[in-house]
Amino acid sequence: MLKNSLSFPLRDIKIESDGIDLEDLETKWFSTYSIKECEEAKKNQKFLGALYLIPHYHNPTGTELSPKKLFCDDVYNILHYNDKVNRRLFAYDYPKDENYGIGHVISNGTFSKLLSPGLRIGWIEMPLNRKKQFWSESWIMRSGGSVNTYTAGIITELLKDGQVSNLVKEIRVENKAKMEALLMILEDELPKECQILHKPTGSNVTTPIKLPNNLISTNVIAVLRDQHELLVLDGHSFWSGDSNDDSRKTLTNGIRLAVAYPLLDEIIKASHIFCSTIKELLHSK
Structure with missing residues (x-):
């Protein structure tokens, strides 16, 4: 699916006991893109690639990405067994950073992993300057077939009265x-x-x-x-x-x-x- 939908070359990354091997990631990144290409992309605010990752309870290895390696998060962090909860990615976008707010962190979640498979309802946490581009004026909201309004309304009511929280527990x-x-x-x-x-x-x-x-x-x-x-x-x-x-x-x-x-x-x-x-x-x- 990713191969057909993205134009980036696909590269696999090795995995360690605390998540992906960052040295392997770096090696394969710079064997694909030069430093000059990276600098030009950063200057023009363009993306050269995308990292697909399951950081919490990785499937199939079950490993957890350590905080020092954290790249992204997903809904699995909510399905923890003990009192320790892995922080959601958005918590790492620090408001006092000099370049905070230009879009470093976009965090996705889905109710399909929490309530029932096939719901096709989730949520996005993002900087305000990215909200217009990726939400309010995006093709998602402009297309009548892309937003599951009916199911979203049901889940909203379940969230309000606490049924979702009780079910997850x-x-x-x-x-x-x-x-x-x-x-x-x-x-x-x-x-x-x-x-x-x-x-x-x-x-x-x-x-x-x-x-x-x-x-x-x-x-x-x-x-x-x-x-x-x-x-x-x-x-x-x-x-x-x-x-x-x-x-x-x-x-x-x-x-x-x-x-x-x-x-x-x-x-x-x-x-x-x-x-x-x-x-x-x-x-x-």
Whole structure:
């Protein structure tokens, strides 16, 4: 989708335990654009590229971008399990900065990740000087088919009487309970040859579970689907980088699990099935 809608060349960036690798980002940026091109773009207030990033509870690794690396934010920061809440990006645009207000930070959010998939309703936080360009006089407001007015009105009323806040709290509590149960079973029953790469502290997906080299993720998900009607995704579904990247094998030959839809008892049952199936496949080799 991004490849078709943007004219920028696509480059994948490596990831570390606290988010993307900034050195890799810098290297690939300056291998694509010269310093002169960057200076000209800054002078003319033009963009040379766009960074697509999931900083909080990254899918599929589950990592969180540290504050020193923060580039952007998204709605997942609201789905935290504990009292610590990741700051929204707009909080980093400091009003006392000399060049504050010229459009450094535009922060997007969506209710589709909080209330229900498919709502197509969200919000934007931006400097006032960008509001005219990107909102009040943009094609979004000029096109009658681009604004979901009816659904927006419903959500507005739910926000006013506190139902949205109550629902989000319930989701956080439920997701935390399901994630804790899942991780507990995985730690107790998963063969030692497998590895949980990261333990998420929010959202609704786990980090990929790295499989040993003698198990192929595509074969594993086929067995889980055909023999147990258990649907999971493997790492190939989330890889878009260079096929020669050293981290490709680690991330693609893995399994990603989600806790959002199933009930707690279903999560527990499925977790036991998942671990026992991995053991059986591993011992049959």
